[in-house]
Amino acid sequence: MSARESHKTTGFVLRSFSYGESDLIVTFYSNDFGKLKGIAKGAKRSKKRFANVFEPFSLTNIIFTRKSRDMLAFIESCEIIDHYDAVRRDLGKTLIASYFIDLTDHFSPEGKKNDKIFELLQTFLTLLGTEKASDAVVRFFEMRLLKLAGFEPALDHCIMCKTPVTNGLAYYFYATEGGIKCADCAKPQRYDQSISAGTVRTLLLGKDMDIDKIKLIALSDSLAKESRNILVGFISHVLSHEVKSLKVMEQVQKLCL
Ligand SMILES: [Zn+2]
Incomplete structure (x- = not known):
């Protein structure tokens, strides 16, 4: 098995969907890799590790690993940079x-x-x-x-x-x-x-x-x-x-x- 490379980038959440009981598949638009799809293991259970970060258009700092470019990334950590609260408070803007x-x-x-x-x-x-x-x-x-x-x-x-x-x-x-x-x-x-x-x-x-x-x-x-x-x-x-x-x-x- 080849080792996974670790990367750091900044990205907007484009969308996410549930995968199994506790995981989420998340698609980002990232600064360094363009559109990036990854799996956040246990994201639905671990509120502490991924506190509401995967909402659409949140801007986040992402650390992920993956074996190769065409494979799903493993999201190790994801933290909010900007949640755009002023946008979310207004339905029209959201x-x-x-x-x-x-x-x-x-x-x-x-x-x-x-x-x-x-x-x-x-x-x-x-x-x-x-x-x-x-x-x-x-x-x-x-x-x-x-x-x-x-x-x-x-x-x-x-x-x-x-x-x-x-x-x-x-x-x-x-x-x-x-x-x-x-x-x-x-x-x-x-x-x-x-x-x-x-x-x-x-x-x-x-x-x-x-x-x-x-x-x-x-x-x-x-x-x-x-x-x-x-x-x-x-x-x-x-x-x-x-x-x-x-x-x-x-x-x-x-x-x-
Ligand atoms: Zn003409």
């Missing part, structure tokens, strides 16, 4: 954080490190804890994650004639082609919904905007609707399925707000 975590999970292949995605999660969870939850926060997270995961939609020009986005013109988004077309190139059908240059520009701005400025952005109803349709449609297309936590988040928002 659902947004759960959506961020879910998206990160969907867009991250196991074992592929991406410190920019780790940083993005950390920045946006901190932002959620301190600022008001808004449509802009959700949409800008989606834009940034898509970019970092290599799926950035083309929104700065028409994908057919390459003309840059011009104020006042209407555009059409094609998820299957990953970008926008101007009205001339799109030849829209009657049921096609146009999007304004303002929506496209706001999303482009939100992709790189200073994090401190996001709190100042309030999307108008039409802008919020258009940008949601673009990004959620595109994400569902890339993943080939809808994201469940988004549905839950939106249903609760409809009921509560």
